[in-house]
Amino acid sequence: MVSKQKWTWDKIVLASRNEHKLREFQALFKRNFGIDVRGLNDVDGVGNIVEDGKTFEENAVKKAKSVANILNIPVVADDSGLTVDALGGAPGVYSARYAGEHGDDAANNRKLLHEMERVVAEERTATFVCALALILPDGEEIVVRGECPGRIAFRPRGTNGFGYDPLFELEGRSVTMAELSPQEKDQISHRAKAMQLLADELRRRFEFEGDETVRILIVSDNHGEEKVLSSVIRREVADHVIHCGDFCTDADALPNRERMTVVRGNCDFEAVKEEEIWEGGGYRFFVTHGHRYGIKSSLTSLLYRAEEVAADIVCFGHSHTPYCSAHGGCLFVNPGSVVQPRGYTVPTYAVLETGDEGGVDITYYTPGGELVPLGGTYSLKAKKPE
Numbered sequence: 001m002v003s004k005q006k007w008t009w010d011k012i013v014l015a016s017r018n019e020h021k022l023r024e025f026q027a028l029f030k031r032n033f034g035i036d037v038r039g040l041n042d043v044d045g046v047g048n049i050v051e052d053g054k055t056f057e058e059n060a061v062k063k064a065k066s067v068a069n070i071l072n073i074p075v076v077a078d079d080s081g082l083t084v085d086a087l088g089g090a091p092g093v094y095s096a097r098y099a100g101e102h103g104d105d106a107a108n109n110r111k112l113l114h115e116m117e118r119v120v121a122e123e124r125t126a127t128f129v130c131a132l133a134l135i136l137p138d139g140e141e142i143v144v145r146g147e148c149p150g151r152i153a154f155r156p157r158g159t160n161g162f163g164y165d166p167l168f169e170l171e172g173r174s175v176t177m178a179e180l181s182p183q184e185k186d187q188i189s190h191r192a193k194a195m196q197l198l199a200d201e202l203r204r205r206f207e208f209e210g211d212e213t214v215r216i217l218i219v220s221d222n223h224g225e226e227k228v229l230s231s232v233i234r235r236e237v238a239d240h241v242i243h244c245g246d247f248c249t250d251a252d253a254l255p256n257r258e259r260m261t262v263v264r265g266n267c268d269f270e271a272v273k274e275e276e277i278w279e280g281g282g283y284r285f286f287v288t289h290g291h292r293y294g295i296k297s298s299l300t301s302l303l304y305r306a307e308e309v310a311a312d313i314v315c316f317g318h319s320h321t322p323y324c325s326a327h328g329g330c331l332f333v334n335p336g337s338v339v340q341p342r343g344y345t346v347p348t349y350a351v352l353e354t355g356d357e358g359g360v361d362i363t364y365y366t367p368g369g370e371l372v373p374l375g376g377t378y379s380l381k382a383k384k385p386e
């Protein structure tokens, strides 16, 4: 599992001289992270970057790297364009210079309309594509792609946006991208979609100021299947892992041991405690395997124990059956077995996320990462100050 680093930069640079893109990025980064974005007009020493990649992604990486090489802050680059089905994907990576001169939007639009002159309405489908590359100061690259489907209009409409926006009709709607308000474009555009993917990836890796949510992975009963456990822990970038026992391997070799609360199950012979209290996200977790409380026949003993130790959330395993229910303001979570389900069709684990309103969300997944229709949102006692 990757532990989250703190995001420490209050601004990033967009490796672009396109002021329209810059404005869209400034809005998107402000909304997602409260971070400022500067364009290349604010950075000295960056020459012309030749965009000779065969794909949007290659160009985005090239642009970002050219600038990241000379700065010590994160650099993002956008390579975007329009692909038109009737034109075999053109203008594609040549979108900015389709009519010859770089960035002549009016000439590009005229040429596009000319090329599409004989194309009937049903065959005018097209896609706006945006590839984003973010290079972090340690050289790490994140590349994502967002797409927005639509069709080429017969004449330009609207005055907002830039580039091909007046000729791009949104799928299922009769408006062009240039007829949308900037706020609406920022919700649905190819750039907004790519930005959402980038934001998801950044949140998986970094903790941002103001991020209140704590994400806890709850697993149990992997019975020696170390690979399954490792792959789940690697994928679920969690702040903490709770293992409810029956791991049946060397406890010191458990993945992410330093951020794991683990208890001994009835099949474990390791020097690991049978019960643990862990406090995090404003809640007090009581972790036990559950066999000592006879949880296969009734939860009564465990309910008493939870009250005794003043738990807000009880995590247990043993039955291999997923269970999630609140009793008297205390939440009881059995993630099920991550390898051998019983009383349920698929193996499962659970992810608990705390919200700032004193509620927690429990979501169940299969080890392959598919959602399982169990869990829900539970309103617990008021969060305790940490």
Ligand SMILES: O=P(O)(O)OP(=O)(O)OP(=O)(O)OC[C@H]1O[C@@H](n2cnc3c(O)ncnc32)[C@H](O)[C@@H]1O
Pocket (backbone or CB within 6 Å): 015, 016, 017, 018, 021, 051, 078, 079, 080, 081, 082, 095, 096, 103, 105, 108, 161, 162, 163, 164, 165, 177, 189, 191
């Ligand atoms: O390379 P940088 O400096 O970022 O700026 P650029 O304008 O050259 O940008 P690209 O190389 O990515 O070319 C993208 C072209 O695709 C078009 N395009 C990209 N995003 C668009 C959008 O949201 N709306 C309309 N047209 C867009 C527009 O014609 C752009 O000039």
Ligand SMILES: [Mg+2]
Pocket (backbone or CB within 6 Å): 051, 096
């Ligand atoms: Mg360009």
